[in-house]
Amino acid sequence: MILDARPFPLDFDPATTALIVIDMQRDFIEPGGFGASLGNDVTLLQAIVPTVADLIAGCRAAGIAVIHTRECHRPDLADCPPAKRLRGSPSLRIGDPGPMGRVLIMGEPGAEIVPELAPAPGEIVIDKPGKGAFYATDLGAHLARMGTRTLIFAGVTTEVCVQTTMREANDRGFDCLLATDATESYFPAFKAAAIEMIRAQGAIVGWTARTGQILRVLETADA
Numbered sequence: 001m002i003l004d005a006r007p008f009p010l011d012f013d014p015a016t017t018a019l020i021v022i023d024m025q026r027d028f029i030e031p032g033g034f035g036a037s038l039g040n041d042v043t044l045l046q047a048i049v050p051t052v053a054d055l056i057a058g059c060r061a062a063g064i065a066v067i068h069t070r071e072c073h074r075p076d077l078a079d080c081p082p083a084k085r086l087r088g089s090p091s092l093r094i095g096d097p098g099p100m101g102r103v104l105i106m107g108e109p110g111a112e113i114v115p116e117l118a119p120a121p122g123e124i125v126i127d128k129p130g131k132g133a134f135y136a137t138d139l140g141a142h143l144a145r146m147g148t149r150t151l152i153f154a155g156v157t158t159e160v161c162v163q164t165t166m167r168e169a170n171d172r173g174f175d176c177l178l179a180t181d182a183t184e185s186y187f188p189a190f191k192a193a194a195i196e197m198i199r200a201q202g203a204i205v206g207w208t209a210r211t212g213q214i215l216r217v218l219e220t221a222d223a
């Protein structure tokens with residue numbers, strides 16, 4: 001099917017497409033988590049939750065696999081480089097106890113995906129220690145097993161974990177599409193710049209489209 005994306009139409013087959021929802025977890029989206037500890041306004045990220053929910057629902061209805069990621073570390077921090085933990089002067093560091101349990105640690109409340117976007121039974125959830133979802137995870141193996149060729153991206157933050165994962169995927173040969181209103185940054189200018197970078201130079205990293213456009217093309221194909 002053909003999506004009227006930017007910078008030019010994207011031809012994709014839902015049967016070989018997956019939606020990757022990046023890091024829609026409480027530590028980035030709710031007050032008291034990792035994002036807030038870095039001094040960020042989390043309300044910007046909260047605002048996209050309904051749009052991401054619509055995209056997930058539309059993809060599920062079209063038979064597109066939905067994969068969720070969470071940035072988090074082992075409780076013993078063996079997978080957290082000291083350079084990551086010690087950088088800057090956040091009010092809470094990775095592994096410190098906070099209002100939602102230990103910050104960015106697997107199994108803690110803060111690492112959980114917000115309830116509105118909870119994974120459905122059987123959906124893949126990737127716990128990732130880095131910004132990119134391919135680094136030190138099984139994501140590539142899952143996509144190879146599923147025969148995936150196209151990836152739709154949503155989630156946070158646009159210029160950090162979303163863009164990093166799109167670049168990793170692009171280098172691995174996937175066609176990548178970013179749903180521009182289903183992603184957000186703490187810095188609106190960085191979001192806008194990331195979107196431009198992704199689709200510049202003839203879709204050098206990938207395509208962009210709004211969630212409504214993606215859902216309409218999926219619904220048309222269903223009808």
Ligand code: C5J
Nearest residue numbers: 023071156157160161
């Ligand atoms: C950040 C992310 N921003 N999920 N993580 O540290 O983008």
